[in-house]
Every structure is written in structure tokens, then in C-alpha cells.
Amino acid sequence: MGGRSADKVKFTSYDDLFGSAEVVAAEEDRSIRVPLGELHSFKNHPFHVLDDEKMMDTVRSIRQYGVLVPEIVRQDGGGGYESVAGYRRKRGSELAGCRDMPVIVRKMTDDEATIVMVDSNIQREDILPSEKAWVYRMNMEALSHQGVKGEDYTANLVGEAAGDCARTVQRYIRLTYLRRELLIYVDQGKIVLVAAEKISFLSDEEQGWVLQMIQDNQSTVSKSQAEELREESSAGRLTEEQVTDILSRKTVSTSVTISAKRIRSYFPQDFTKKQIEEIIFRLLDSWKEKENQTGQLR
Known part of the structure; x- marks a missing residue:
């Protein structure tokens, strides 16, 4: 950060850090056309590029008008370029039969x-939930490296662009600790997010038992079942037999629906959803902590 103390720098948005990925070009940026064969994917990027109907719309647009917004890239060590933003445009260019595409070359760490x-x-x-989970984790780590201090503050900054609060960001990041097969079930909607977060605290072996039960019985895991699994795991009591027993039980729905109008009545009109x-x-966490301290949490 230019040698400045991180304690003296106040970050308020992504643009304050590096500018908009799609619009703002720094003075040292170069706009050129690059052969598609010289463009390589960003290491470990979590986004899926599908040849779906939306991609076909992109292909038709590229064939008619060309690539209107250049891809953001940086030079790699092999003489080519690493794609940072614009994977869909690159894939659309390939399917449209283009040999090259416009890019903005930017120097970036x-x-x-x-x-x-x-x-x-x-x-x-x-x-997808898996994409959001991994980008939130990657962004949290990147901002931490940049000197942004405080987990809640950093999480708020990370979730700002998507309108998610710090707690939501932290919940999504927990999904990155799931086994890949379980995370796929989350993407498919077979495991709800709140249950998936609880399962993420289980060991890899314990998650394997859960996965086997889901696959064998074509079932899912409810929030209450996931909470029980985590509780037993935290106490060091969870066994494969217990997993089978817990996931074999029929559960009673405990979902609660609260009127948005009623919730709004407790807050000033200018308060955002975030x-x-x-x-x-914050109030729920405070209540839970108080109940734990008094030993009355049921």
C-alpha cells in the first residue's frame, strides 16, 4: 500500500483500493488485442463458465458487434497473459470463431x-453458493494481506458489493470447508445453506459418513439434524453409527416466517437490508451468549 501504515488507511470500497475492474483504467494500463491462445485462466479462480443459453447470447453479440468490453489481464511469466476479469467474453470469442480479442493489460499483484x-x-x-463461498474466502485473504485489520470489518468490506453483511460473508466462507461432493449438493439445492454451514465444522471423515448416508438414501440433511451432528462432533462423540441414526430420523419443520413489514417497523425508514x-x-448472537452463560440454552 505504498509504504503507508495500514492503521492510517481507511478502505471504504473496492474502488478505493484498485478502481472498477470493468471501467476505470489506470494510467499505466495498455489496451491491445491478444490471440486467444495466449490468454490463460487465473490461478484457482472459482467461477464456472458454462456453454448455456446466456453464453449463446454472448456469442451472437460478439459475432454481430465484437467484444465491446475488453478483458482485464496481466502478463504471466510464460510470455502470455493471465485472465483476471472477462472469462465469459473469452469463451464467447472462442465459440464465435475469433482468433483474438481486446484486452486491458494491467500491472497487478x-x-x-x-x-x-x-x-x-x-x-x-x-x-452459485460455491462460487460465492470461494470468492469471499479469497477476497478476505487478499484484503488481509493488504493490511485491512479486523475480521468483521474485512468481512463487511468483502460483502459490500453483493449487499451481504459480515455474518453472511462468514457463513458462506464456512462452505469452503465442506467436501467437494457436499458443496456440489449445496449448489444443486439438495442441502440448504444453514445446514451446510453446520456440517462444515465436521471432520473430513465425519463429512464422509454424512455424504454416504445422503447418497445411499437419496436424502438430505435438515437444519436440526446438522446442528445435532455438529454438537456430537464438537463433543468428540460422533460415530458412523450415530450419523446413520441422526440422519434416519424424520424431522419436524421448525422454520419461522416473520412479516417483513413487522421487522421494518422496528427500524428507521432509511435503514438498508444489510x-x-x-x-x-448481533442481537441473536448476544442472546445466545447470554443463554450459554446462564446454562439455560435449550
């Missing part, structure tokens, strides 16, 4: 490139 990659994708409407969520989770 690994952490800067990670943040630009996340910022250019996080607001997609079709982003601010309301933060206060609600």
Missing part, C-alpha cells in the same frame, strides 16, 4: 488481481 476478479463477478445474479440483518444477527 496476486492480491490486487484477486480483488479485481472478485469485484467483477460478485454481483452476477446467477452466482444494516437490519447486522443488527438482528
Whole structure:
């Protein structure tokens, strides 16, 4: 950060750090055309590029108008370029039969490139839970490397672009500790997020038992079952037989629906959804801590 003390720097948004990935070009940026064969994927990027109907729309647009927004890239050590933002445009160019495409070459560190990659994708409407989980984790780590201090503050900064509060960001990051097969079930909607978060605290072996039960019985895991699994695991009592017993039980729905109008009545009119969520989770966490201290939590 230019040698400045991180304690004296106040970050308020991604643009304050590196500018918009799609619009703002720094003075040292270069705009050129690059053969598609010289463009390589960003290391460990979590986004899926599908040849679906939306991609076919992109292909038709490229054939008619060309690539209107250049891809953001940086030079790699092999003489080519590493794609940072614009994977869909590159794939669309390939399917459209193009040999090259316009790019903006930007000098970026690994952490800067990670943040630009996340910022250019996080607001997609079709982003999968697994994609959001990994980009949140990658962005948290990148911002921490940049000197942003405080987990809650960093999580708030990470979730800002997508309108998620710190607690939501932390919940998503927990999904990165799931086995790959379980995370696929989350993407498919076979395991709800709240249950998946609880399962993520189980060991790899314990998650394997859960996965086997789901596969053998074509079933899923409810929130209450996931809570019991985590409780038993934390106490060191969880066995394969217990997993079978817990997931074999029929559960009673404990879902609660609260009127949005009623919730709104407790907050000032200018409060955003993010601010309301933060206060609600803060109050719930405070209540839970108080109940734990008095030994009355049921």
C-alpha cells in the first residue's frame, strides 16, 4: 500500500483500493488485442463458465458487434497473459470463431488481481453458493494481506458489493470447508445453506459418513439434524453409527416466517437490508451468549 501504515488507511470500497475492474483504467494500463491462445485462466479462480443459453447470447453479440468490453489481464511469466476479469467474453470469442480479442493489460499483484476478479463477478445474479463461498474466502485473504485489520470489518468490506453483511460473508466462507461432493449438493439445492454451514465444522471423515448416508438414501440433511451432528462432533462423540441414526430420523419443520413489514417497523425508514440483518444477527448472537452463560440454552 505504498509504504503507508495500514492503521492510517481507511478502505471504504473496492474502488478505493484498485478502481472498477470493468471501467476505470489506470494510467499505466495498455489496451491491445491478444490471440486467444495466449490468454490463460487465473490461478484457482472459482467461477464456472458454462456453454448455456446466456453464453449463446454472448456469442451472437460478439459475432454481430465484437467484444465491446475488453478483458482485464496481466502478463504471466510464460510470455502470455493471465485472465483476471472477462472469462465469459473469452469463451464467447472462442465459440464465435475469433482468433483474438481486446484486452486491458494491467500491472497487478496476486492480491490486487484477486480483488479485481472478485469485484467483477460478485454481483452476477446467477452466482452459485460455491462460487460465492470461494470468492469471499479469497477476497478476505487478499484484503488481509493488504493490511485491512479486523475480521468483521474485512468481512463487511468483502460483502459490500453483493449487499451481504459480515455474518453472511462468514457463513458462506464456512462452505469452503465442506467436501467437494457436499458443496456440489449445496449448489444443486439438495442441502440448504444453514445446514451446510453446520456440517462444515465436521471432520473430513465425519463429512464422509454424512455424504454416504445422503447418497445411499437419496436424502438430505435438515437444519436440526446438522446442528445435532455438529454438537456430537464438537463433543468428540460422533460415530458412523450415530450419523446413520441422526440422519434416519424424520424431522419436524421448525422454520419461522416473520412479516417483513413487522421487522421494518422496528427500524428507521432509511435503514438498508444489510444494516437490519447486522443488527438482528448481533442481537441473536448476544442472546445466545447470554443463554450459554446462564446454562439455560435449550
